[in-house]
Amino acid sequence: MADLTELRTNIDDIDRQLVALLARRFNCTEEVGIYKDQHGLPAQDPSREAQQFQKIAQYAQEQGLNPEYAAAIFRHLMDLVISRHRELRSVSK
Template sequence: MADLAELRANIDEIDRQMITLLAERFKYTEEVGIYKDQHGLSAQDPSREAQQFQKLALYAEQSGLNPRYAEQIYRHIMDLVISRHQELKTVQK
């Protein structure tokens, strides 16, 4: 079995990768927010969210992650994105 330092080093590397991916994800969601503002679309799309949560639950199950964990994490991410999209609407006006 790995020692504590090795386990933590592995966690740190995964955290680095996750932050890199989150930064990339937020770059795209920023573009989506700008698009939505330019085209008069709502900051929130409940239909899209429902589709995403279905896919996320499947991805979680396939990866051995409790789907509720994935839902909670992504609910927070999506709420941040929606908040940012609302800010963009306010700033652009």
């Protein structure tokens, strides 16, 4: 069994990777927000969200992660993105 220091080092490595992936994701969603603003689309798309949550639950199950944990994390991410899309809309007006 790994010692505590090794376990924490592994967690730190994963955290770095997660932050890099989050940065990529937020760069993409920023572009989506700009597109939505330019084309008069709403900041939130409930249909798209429902599709995403179905995929996220499937991905979580495939990886042995509790789908409720994944849904809670992605709900927060999506709420941040929606908020940012609303900011972009208010800035452009």
